[in-house]
Amino acid sequence: MNTTTQPLIELNNVVKRYPMGTTFFTALEEIDLTVEKGEFTGIVGPSGSGKTTLLNIIGSLDSPTEGSARVLGNFIEKLSHKAAASLRNHHLGFIFQTYNLLPVYTVYENVEFPLLLLGLSADERKKMVMDALEWVGLTDKIKSRPAQLSGGESQRVAIARAVVKKPELVLADEPTANLDAENSHHILKAMVRLNQELGTTYLFSTHDEKVIQYLRRKITLLDGKIATDEVMTPQGG
Amino acid sequence: MIRFLLKGLLRDRSRSLFPILTVTAGVMATALGHSWFHGALGGMLTTTANFQTGYVKIMSRAYADLVEEMPNDLALVDVDALLDDLAEVHPGWQFTPRIHFGGLIDIPDENGETRSQGPTMGLAVDLLDPDAGEVERLKIRESIIRGRLPEKPDEILVAEELARKLEVEPGQVATIISSTMNGSMAFYNFRVAGTVNFGINMLDRGTIITDIRGARQALDMGDAAGEIVGFLPGDNYRDEAAQALADEFNARFSDSGDQFSPTMVTLADQNGMRYMLNISNSMGTILVTIFIVVMSLVLWNSGLMGSLRRYGEMGVRLAIGESQGHIYRSMLAESVMIGIMGSIIGTAIGVALGYWIQVNGIDIGSMMKESSIMMDNIIRTQVSATTYYIGFIPGVIATLIGTAFAGIGIYRRQTASLFKELEV
Numbered sequence: 071m072n073t074t075t076q077p078l079i080e081l082n083n084v085v086k087r088y089p090m091g092t093t094f095f096t097a098l099e100e101i102d103l104t105v106e107k108g109e110f111t112g113i114v115g116p117s118g119s120g121k122t123t124l125l126n127i128i129g130s131l132d133s134p135t136e137g138s139a140r141v142l143g144n145f146i147e148k149l150s151h152k153a154a155a156s157l158r159n160h161h162l163g164f165i166f167q168t169y170n171l172l173p174v175y176t177v178y179e180n181v182e183f184p185l186l187l188l189g190l191s192a193d194e195r196k197k198m199v200m201d202a203l204e205w206v207g208l209t210d211k212i213k214s215r216p217a218q219l220s221g222g223e224s225q226r227v228a229i230a231r232a233v234v235k236k237p238e239l240v241l242a243d244e245p246t247a248n249l250d251a252e253n254s255h256h257i258l259k260a261m262v263r264l265n266q267e268l269g270t271t272y273l274f275s276t277h278d279e280k281v282i283q284y285l286r287r288k289i290t291l292l293d294g295k296i297a298t299d300e301v302m303t304p305q306g307g
Numbered sequence: 308m309i310r311f312l313l314k315g316l317l318r319d320r321s322r323s324l325f326p327i328l329t330v331t332a333g334v335m336a337t338a339l340g341h342s343w344f345h346g347a348l349g350g351m352l353t354t355t356a357n358f359q360t361g362y363v364k365i366m367s368r369a370y371a372d373l374v375e376e377m378p379n380d381l382a383l384v385d386v387d388a389l390l391d392d393l394a395e396v397h398p399g400w401q402f403t404p405r406i407h408f409g410g411l412i413d414i415p416d417e418n419g420e421t422r423s424q425g426p427t428m429g430l431a432v433d434l435l436d437p438d439a440g441e442v443e444r445l446k447i448r449e450s451i452i453r454g455r456l457p458e459k460p461d462e463i464l465v466a467e468e469l470a471r472k473l474e475v476e477p478g479q480v481a482t483i484i485s486s487t488m489n490g491s492m493a494f495y496n497f498r499v500a501g502t503v504n505f506g507i508n509m510l511d512r513g514t515i516i517t518d519i520r521g522a523r524q525a526l527d528m529g530d531a532a533g534e535i536v537g538f539l540p541g542d543n544y545r546d547e548a549a550q551a552l553a554d555e556f557n558a559r560f561s562d563s564g565d566q567f568s569p570t571m572v573t574l575a576d577q578n579g580m581r582y583m584l585n586i587s588n589s590m591g592t593i594l595v596t597i598f599i600v601v602m603s604l605v606l607w608n609s610g611l612m613g614s615l616r617r618y619g620e621m622g623v624r625l626a627i628g629e630s631q632g633h634i635y636r637s638m639l640a641e642s643v644m645i646g647i648m649g650s651i652i653g654t655a656i657g658v659a660l661g662y663w664i665q666v667n668g669i670d671i672g673s674m675m676k677e678s679s680i681m682m683d684n685i686i687r688t689q690v691s692a693t694t695y696y697i698g699f700i701p702g703v704i705a706t707l708i709g710t711a712f713a714g715i716g717i718y719r720r721q722t723a724s725l726f727k728e729l730e731v
Contacts (some may be wrong), residue, residue: 155633156628156630158627160628166626172315174319175311175315179311183311187633
């Protein structure tokens with residue numbers, strides 16, 4: 071893997087089509103996109119514009135129908151299931167709109183889970199989990215279950231889980247959609263701080279104005295095509 | 308990772324409780340069913356062997372053809388010589404003569420007139436020679452209700468039910484009216500030594516037990532016996548050993564041209580016992596097969612329901628970087644844990660219940676009143692080493708198969724599909 075001389079993400083002419091009866095629905099059309107390390111970028115657009123599809127391809131959860139998607143030096147369209155899982159496991163973090171914490175496990179165990187998959191020792195895991203929970207300010211909740219947390223706290227746990235292994239890239243799909251303004255700002259500030267302190271690249275899929283305020287780059291998708299690609303001056307962070 | 312999965316199982320009851328209960332129930336039923344069949348069939352085989360068939364039985368060829376009629380006119384003669392020969396050639400086996408006879412039992416009053424009378428079935432065994440082992444084999448000492456064991460050839464034991472019906476007490480005289488081996492009438496006065504109840508309806512309705520010497524005298528049978536039964540002391544019936552002995556004996560003694568020549572038959576070849584033996588031998592396989600098929604279907608279904616409920620979790624785990632194969636394997640690992648837990652609990656309950664029934668028994672005497680099956684009224688299970696694992700291994704295998712089928716649905720699903728469902 072070569073991540074020093076190449077962009078973190080490089081999409082060339084990416085097309086994604088889904089079969090719909092006898093025809094196809096085109097979700098993404100000829101997407102060319104480059105994201106460098108350390109960016110804090112958002113893909114914005116209305117529902118159905120292809121944001122999640124694009125995020126799924128970059129996250130190696132899906133592959134393009136045509137074109138090439140290179141993420142951290144890996145061509146997504148050529149990755150096997152196992153290689154894609156390994157890429158996600160070692161280098162990517164995901165944050166979801168609905169938090170998607172594992173309900174039967176504690177905060178500590180939810181954050182620990184990605185490290186278990188990496189096969190780290192118990193001591194290493196403990197240190198990394200506590201660091202991650204400290205970044206998001208939840209060290210006092212390590213024994214709580216997700217059901218005992220507020221929405222904001224749950225999303226902070228999800229962030230801790232995404233960043234605990236210090237991935238190069240965090241993909242966040244509508245991370246503030248279920249949060250109120252105060253919690254949204256709290257979450258976004260945490261992510262900005264982690265972006266600055268750890269150099270982690272963040273790529274959002276959002277149409278939330280609160281998120282857009284924090285972006286340094288905004289890519290607008292309309293009907294599966296990039297309509298605009300703007301450099302922003304962050305107002306929130 | 309195993310610890311992580313185990314925590315999830317213990318905390319999420321919907322993931323573990325129903326499958327564990329299902330496995331527990333199945334394993335318990337298998338362990339208990341096995342000990343039940345083992346005990347019931349084994350008990351029936353033992354009772355039949357001890358009272359009727361022996362492990363092997365020697366009769367004259369003619370007697371064997373009409374054995375249901377107990378035709379003592381076709382009995383074996385020169386029995387003592389034959390017993391000596393058998394003892395010398397087959398020292399591991401124990402052979403003993405018996406006579407079955409039918410007749411009337413007549414209880415006289417103080418004037419010698421008939422006070423009461425009834426039909427009876429007589430069983431004459433060697434009660435007086437301790438080496439014959441018949442008292443122990445037939446559990447006569449334990450079965451005595453009133454009185455004592457016969458100490459002389461002309462003493463008999465009367466079934467308690469028959470004794471009450473005839474109003475005869477130990478110490479009183481009972482006349483047996485039957486026919487001699489030569490076909491003439493036989494009248495013989497015995498003294499009632501005691502009454503017995505074997506707990507076997509077929510015997511307890513109207514049997515008398517006498518020493519074979521007394522019966523020979525009464526029936527004018529000299530050195531004859533209806534049959535010689537053979538046992539392997541301290542060992543269960545083994546068909547191969549019995550068949551080998553019978554083949555060898557018949558090769559030596561049996562003559563198809565002489566209807567009075569002795570012939571040996573095994574337990575399996577009497578009273579339709581081969582069918583029972585086959586059932587007894589294959590019961591474990593039948594139970595285990597039924598268990599695996601039924602449990603796999605049930606657990607497949609519950610696995611599918613559980614997996615559908617856990618789509619969200621699967622999606623998150625895929626996104627975090629777990630491979631589909633790893634998720635599938637972790638589901639199988641969970642199922643092994645569930646299988647082991649359910650099997651341990653199920654085996655423990657099944658064995659405990661089995662032991663309880665083995666000790667206390669279940670009385671089915673009321674159902675067996677008119678039965679002609681040689682079977683104890685109290686059925687007992689028999690817990691053996693097999694009982695401990697017969698349900699255990701299928702319990703784990705069925706859980707594994709059920710989950711494997713259920714997991715294929717997840718495994719074959721596209722990563723993106725799972726992920727999309729997660730977002731719904």
